[in-house]
Amino acid sequence: MNKKLEMAWYGQRKNRPTIDKAVFLKVLKEKSNQLVKTVKRLNYVFMSDDGLLQINQQYLNHNTYTDIITFDLSIDEDIIGEIYISLDRVQENAELYKQPIQHEFLRVLFHGALHLLGYKDKNKTDEAKMREAENECINLYFETLKRETFHVKQKKK
Numbered sequence: 001m002n003k004k005l006e007m008a009w010y011g012q013r014k015n016r017p018t019i020d021k022a023v024f025l026k027v028l029k030e031k032s033n034q035l036v037k038t039v040k041r042l043n044y045v046f047m048s049d050d051g052l053l054q055i056n057q058q059y060l061n062h063n064t065y066t067d068i069i070t071f072d073l074s075i076d077e078d079i080i081g082e083i084y085i086s087l088d089r090v091q092e093n094a095e096l097y098k099q100p101i102q103h104e105f106l107r108v109l110f111h112g113a114l115h116l117l118g119y120k121d122k123n124k125t126d127e128a129k130m131r132e133a134e135n136e137c138i139n140l141y142f143e144t145l146k147r148e149t150f151h152v153k154q155k156k157k
Contacts (some may be wrong), residue, residue: 085111
């Protein structure tokens with residue numbers, strides 16, 4: 001559980017919301033520790049709707065647009081995953097659900113990681129648990145960001 005969590009971001013930068021990656025990693029590490037699981041490496045790949053549709057068709061035989069596809073590449077107990085995200089879908093979902101883009105972006109970032117940690121969303125019960133975990137992570141992200149920003153301001157005084 002004390003291993004370093006590595007994360008890399010690839011692909012499209014245009015329209016990608018900004019988040020504090022260190023705070024994101026801190027929250028994700030805390031969540032994985034709660035579940036007594038170790039996330040070793042996550043690769044996030046950001047792309048367009050059409051790019052993610054091709055992956056969905058090629059690897060999952062689904063001919064639909066989606067906001068996220070997660071691949072579990074773990075070999076042993078250490079979790080390794082690739083998470084593909086459509087920034088077009090993130091933007092559209094933020095507008096549809098009347099959420100700030102950063103909030104929706106965090107939701108899909110955590111959603112993919114939560115899948116790798118064992119959360120499912122194929123039925124109503126599992127979907128409710130996934131939403132609860134997403135919201136917990138998002139709220140913890142903003143609480144941690146606020147707390148760390150406050151500490152930085154205090155140190156500057």
